[in-house]
Amino acid sequence: MNARHKLQCNGLTFILASTLFFTLFQNALFIVKAWSLIHFDTIDSYLFAATIPVVIFCALNIIFSLLALPMLRKSIMILFLLGSAAANYFIFSYGAVIDANMMQNAFETNAQEATALFTPRMAVWLLVLGIMPALIVCFVHIKATRPWWYMLGLRVANILISFVIILLIAALFYKDYASLIRNNKSIVKMLTPSNFVTGSFQFAKHKYFTSNMPLLRIGEDADKGPVIRGQQKKTVVILVVGETARAENFSLGGYSRETNPRLQKQDVTYFKNASSCGTETAVSVPCMFSNMARKNYDATLASHQEGLMDILAHAGLNLLWRDNDGGCKGACDRIPHQDVTQLQLAADCTDGVCLDNALLYKLDDYINGLTRDGVIVLHQMGSHGPAYYRRSSPEINKFSPTCDSNQIQDCPPQALVNSYDNSILYTDTMLDNTIKLLQQHSERFNTALVYLSDHGESLGENGIYLHGTPYMFAPSQQTHIPFLMWLSPDYTKNYGINRQCLTDSAQHDEISQDNLFHTLLGMMNIQTKEYQSGLDLLQKCRMTR
Structure with missing residues (x-):
């Protein structure tokens, strides 16, 4: 039987x-x-x-x-x-x-x-x-x-x-x-x-059931304003979208460990009180590139509506999106984009997984070839868990012992934090390298960099790991994100930015990913009815408004 x-x-x-x-x-x-x-x-x-x-x-x-x-x-x-x-x-x-x-x-x-x-x-x-x-x-x-x-x-x-x-x-x-x-x-x-x-x-x-909805075009009136048109040299801004970095572990924001030694030496402005739109990439990335604020964000609308990158394209800018995090969640669908894991770079990639330095591969050549104003987006793997130990390299690591496992709940809490902090150290190095790359091109371009993480991360606090907790229940570790800006001396001068005003604002103002859309438009002096000056982080610090 x-x-x-x-x-x-x-x-x-x-x-x-x-x-x-x-x-x-x-x-x-x-x-x-x-x-x-x-x-x-x-x-x-x-x-x-x-x-x-x-x-x-x-x-x-x-x-x-x-x-x-x-x-x-x-x-x-x-x-x-x-x-x-x-x-x-x-x-x-x-x-x-x-x-x-x-x-x-x-x-x-x-x-x-x-x-x-x-x-x-x-x-x-x-x-x-x-x-x-x-x-x-x-x-x-x-x-x-x-x-x-x-x-x-x-x-x-x-x-x-x-x-x-x-x-x-x-x-x-x-x-x-x-x-x-x-x-x-x-x-x-x-x-x-x-x-x-x-x-x-x-x-x-x-x-x-909503993917077949027609694309809603916005910002078709976008055009370069008089400030950027009047520049003697072109402007290039690099936007780095981080992954799973939480503000709590950034020494720029007061963390007791030195996790940002290289950025500390750069003249960056760090916004201490920044929050995310969501607690997962699939929400935060489409949200921050949309014209909607978190409180009225509609994922269905965002999925079939143009966003920030489309508006920059309407204005005639040169655009490039480089990705190391599995995709842009629709934010770059209609502009040139590249998955760096497909480059199979031996120095930075193993088994299809790349360290974020791969995002800078031949970027120097790309910038050299620019003849128009441009925006470059670099989408990091960042500190994506649970394998935090794979988000850094031995020569960068300085915190030990580490959690060299993806079974993070079995690791000693301090070892887990050490691995995570090493990944933040790697991001610090990658951002420093990106700033240095822009500095090399400062004679030909007005240059600037913006960095923000898509969301934070839980490392076992109250028994919670990783991210993705519904926003209304999410701990601050998942919603309080690092947000920083670097402006070259020429960008600061030619666009009339009061640095002391910006520093003071960054220390005290409550900001969020809602600000990114309008801040990038403002940085490139793009005029469109979609732009709201009140959400532009630089607007109140412009000496010529």
């Missing part, structure tokens, strides 16, 4: 067994988290805690009963098992919140990022909680033991009983559930399979 014939049950038993497994194993993290938030001081609090797994069981029982169509039930259950196992691994290991943005990160990640996240622990987790249960579902034979109408009646009764139990518990403990969820809104995103299923549908809706 083969395994298929040994494993057999009727449809109702299959539903109940699946429901029990999901309650006890796939939602154990939710139950434990919910219990940890309950103040156990009365009999009612213990009874309330006891109802939580019951409510989960009943809710899943209803859902699985409705979805358990004969031709689809096993396929659906296998999908739920594998997806829930993966979701729970990231919740348990990194404190991740599974929502539409996190699913977007999952679907849009590249091979290098996926490889860095895959660990032996993850393999065992997926095997035990996902693959093995899925194989059991594959081999189980679901047979009809009673007439179809009898089994249908049982299923309806099963749904009704579960529904009544939920109503009774709600009647007795409504205030407790309302308080728990209202005060801990992100906890519901720990429930599987609803978290990843809902997130996937929301991502798919945005990705595939």
Whole structure:
């Protein structure tokens, strides 16, 4: 007798067994988290805690009963098992919140990022909680033991009983559930399979059902203003978009460790109070290059509307986007762009993963060939985790011991911070090299550099790792970003910038990625109705306005 014939049950038993497994194993993290938030001081609090797994069981029982169509039930259950196992691994290991943005990160990640996240622990987790249960579902034979109408009646009764139990518990403990969820809104995103299923549908809706919308053109009135037209030499600005750098670890902002020794020697202006638009690249990059502020940012609109780079193109500037972070998320789709990992530079790249110095490859030659004003965007790999140790090079590293693993939750906290700080040191070196490159061209061009990170990073504070926490719940480590500017002496003079004014502003003003769009337009003196001078970081420090 083969395994298929040994494993057999009727449809109702299959539903109940699946429901029990999901309650006890796939939602154990939710139950434990919910219990940890309950103040156990009365009999009612213990009874309330006891109802939580019951409510989960009943809710899943209803859902699985409705979805358990004969031709689809096993396929659906296998999908739920594998997806829930993966979701729970990231919740348990990194404190991740599974929502539409996190699913977007999952679907849009590249091979290098996926490889860095895959660990032996993850393999065992997926095997035990996902693959093995899925194989059991594959081999189980679901047979009809009673007439179809009898089994249908049982299923309806099963749904009704579960529904009544939920109503009774709600009647007795409504205030407790309302308080728990209202005060801990992100906890519901720990429930599987609803978290990843809902997130996937929301991502798919945005990705595939709005992608055919016509492109909305903006800033077609863009033109160079009199200041840039009156310059005796062309202007070149390099914008460096960082990855996963948090302000808390920049010595320019007051961090006790010297993580910016080279930038400290350059005449840079560091904005101490800068915040991101999102907590993941897929949100922050499209947002900062759009004309929308974070408070009214619409990802759907941004995906089919022109942005900053398009407006600069309308004004006739020479543009180039170089990427080392898996893509520009739509911000560079209509301008010349280059993936530096495709250059396969032996000095900076290994197995398709490049250090950020690769972004500077032959950039000197490119600038030499410019005959027009230009903007160059360099999109870093930066401090992308969890393999922070791969974001720097031995000759740069000065903090040890390090966490030379992508299983960062197993590393001593200080070793993890050391690896992360070394990656910030590498960014410091790369930015210093970029500034020096611009200085070499100062005779032919007015030059300037702007750097800001897309979002920050959690390094285990409060049990949270990496990034992607929903913005309203995100810790400051994920939203407080480094933002700096370097202006050459000629740029400062020829564009009338009061440096003391800018320094004072950088120390005290609250700024965000909302400012980037208008600041870049202002730096290049682009006149368009899309430009808002109040959001241009340089406007109030221009001596000729």
